[in-house]
Amino acid sequence: MINGEEAKSLGLVTRVVEKASLEKAVEDFAQQLITSASSESLAVTKKMVSEVQHMKLEEALEFASRKMPLHAVPKIAKRELKHFLASNR
Numbered sequence: 001m002i003n004g005e006e007a008k009s010l011g012l013v014t015r016v017v018e019k020a021s022l023e024k025a026v027e028d029f030a031q032q033l034i035t036s037a038s039s040e041s042l043a044v045t046k047k048m049v050s051e052v053q054h055m056k057l058e059e060a061l062e063f064a065s066r067k068m069p070l071h072a073v074p075k076i077a078k079r080e081l082k083h084f085l086a087s088n089r
Contacts (some may be wrong), residue, residue, distance in 0.1 A: 012086040029080065045081060052085065060085050 004016035017025040033042065048067055052060035064081070 007086060011082075013083040014080070033080070049081065049084060057085055 007013045008016050
């Protein structure tokens, strides 16, 4: 397992926060997604995340690349999807 700073240096996450700040950071990110992504992008991302959550990281990334045109999702959603997948392994 790697720590948050190492994950950030590897590009697996975009931001590292203290545990005490995590809930607020998640709420802020969710609000940013709601205001910056289309409802279609959010729906596609939500469905895909649901489908990949029990896969190994490599399998999930491959699945996502075949299942969903990542260029259609805002840049921040792609980064955070990668973070979500990495943090749930």
